[in-house]
Amino acid sequence: MRPSIIHQPWRLLVIGVVYLLVMFLGHLPDHLILFPTKAPIDPGSAVRKTVPFQNGELEIWTAKSRRAHEQGRAAVFILRFYGNADRADRWAALEADMWSDRAVEIWGMNYPGFGESTGPARLSRIGPAALAAFDELKRSADDRPIVPFGTSIGATAALHIAAHRPVAGLILHNPPPLREMILRQFGWWNLWLLAGPIALQIPRELDSIANAKTIRAPAIFLLAEKDEVVAPRFHRLVVDAYAGEKRVIELHGALHNDPIEGASLADLNDALSWLLPNVSSPHGM
Numbered sequence: 001m002r003p004s005i006i007h008q009p010w011r012l013l014v015i016g017v018v019y020l021l022v023m024f025l026g027h028l029p030d031h032l033i034l035f036p037t038k039a040p041i042d043p044g045s046a047v048r049k050t051v052p053f054q055n056g057e058l059e060i061w062t063a064k065s066r067r068a069h070e071q072g073r074a075a076v077f078i079l080r081f082y083g084n085a086d087r088a089d090r091w092a093a094l095e096a097d098m099w100s101d102r103a104v105e106i107w108g109m110n111y112p113g114f115g116e117s118t119g120p121a122r123l124s125r126i127g128p129a130a131l132a133a134f135d136e137l138k139r140s141a142d143d144r145p146i147v148p149f150g151t152s153i154g155a156t157a158a159l160h161i162a163a164h165r166p167v168a169g170l171i172l173h174n175p176p177p178l179r180e181m182i183l184r185q186f187g188w189w190n191l192w193l194l195a196g197p198i199a200l201q202i203p204r205e206l207d208s209i210a211n212a213k214t215i216r217a218p219a220i221f222l223l224a225e226k227d228e229v230v231a232p233r234f235h236r237l238v239v240d241a242y243a244g245e246k247r248v249i250e251l252h253g254a255l256h257n258d259p260i261e262g263a264s265l266a267d268l269n270d271a272l273s274w275l276l277p278n279v280s281s282p283h284g285m
Contacts, residue, residue: 029123029201033153033178035085036113036121044093046108051136056118058129059110060136061088063096067103074105076168076276077146079137079161081130081154082108083257087115098265102272109133109157127205130157134165145169145276152176152230152256155238159211162219169275170219171268174256175238176230177208185231212241220271221248222260229256247271 043061050057068074080095082088088108096106112129113121130148137146145168150158155175162170182199204210219242223235239248249267251260260268 029198030121032198033084033123034111034113034121036111036119037085037087038115041087041089041115043089046089046092046096046106048089051132053112053118053129053132054125056112058112058133059088059115059117060133061092061106061108061110063092063106063108065096065099065102065104067099067101068096068105071103073103075103075144076105077137077141077144078104078106078171079134079146079148079158080106080108081111081148081150081157083152083154086151089115107133107137111157123201123206124203126153126157127160127203130161131164134161138165147171147275149173150175153178156206156208156211159208159215159238160205162215162217163211167217169217170215170244171222171275172219172238173222173260174224174227174230175208175221175235177234177237178202178206180209180237181230181234185234208238209241212238213243215242216244218245218275219247220268220275221246222251222264222268223248224251224254224256224258226253227256247274 046061046063049060049062051060064074080088080092082091088110092106092108095108096104109129110117111121112125113119117129134146134148147169148158148161148167149171150156151173153176155172156178158170158172159175161167179199179202182195182202186195221235221239223232223239225232227235239246249264249271251258251264254264
């Protein structure tokens with residue numbers, strides 16, 4: 001027996017209510033975008049510290065370059081934000097070694113819900129967590145320069161800091177404009193019924209384009225030529241919006257997660273001398 005016409009509007013209403021509840025109350029963007037991991041990782045020589053945050057704590061992993069160890073103190077601090085599904089305990093010590101002759105100290109933050117940082121993993125918590133990490137680092141750094149360095153989604157955190165705190169400069173590796181990516185790259189196949197509500201729920205703190213327009217600090221952009229995750233045309237939206245002086249390093253042939261090495265590493269080292277002209281920069285990164 002076919003349902004009566006009277007009952008059909010009620011079914012549509014129920015479907016509509018369920019759709020709205022799932023879209024706006026189910027933390028759908030968090031589940032679709034964030035991929036937290038908690039499995040133990042060998043941090044090498046990195047040192048763990050914690051920062052109080054929203055009735056819990058943030059996990060920070062610190063590591064000094066060889067030159068910083070020799071001099072007994074760092075000349076510059078790199079506040080590091082890694083990509084989605086990645087962790088500071090995996091990279092902090094390895095990256096400190098990469099800086100070689102520069103007296104650098106890395107502070108790498110695990111996002112809420114990642115590693116031993118208190119959960120839950122929420123996009124809305126990334127911006128406030130980044131500011132909490134910066135403020136804690138500022139107390140240790142005194143007047144020494146702090147450079148937020150963000151990769152992929154980490155670039156949204158770095159931009160949020162630079163829009164609200166004084167920084168010496170920024171390093172942004174494959175920066176994603178999240179809202180624009182969701183609408184333009186994923187909206188067509190679902191007629192924007194899924195992409196539209198998700199884009200609306202991206203926290204304004206993580207609006208890379210809006211933040212970029214307000215920042216006057218110098219920035220280095222590292223852009224993978226063949227990025228298969230954040231298409232290069234989306235990188236360029238952030239670069240073009242950036243108000244401060246900038247240098248762009250094209251990572252020729254690189255995919256999204258490829259390491260910075262070879263000629264690109266040499267280009268980055270040269271750009272660092274421009275970014276931090278008053279900080280001693282001997283010969284290598």
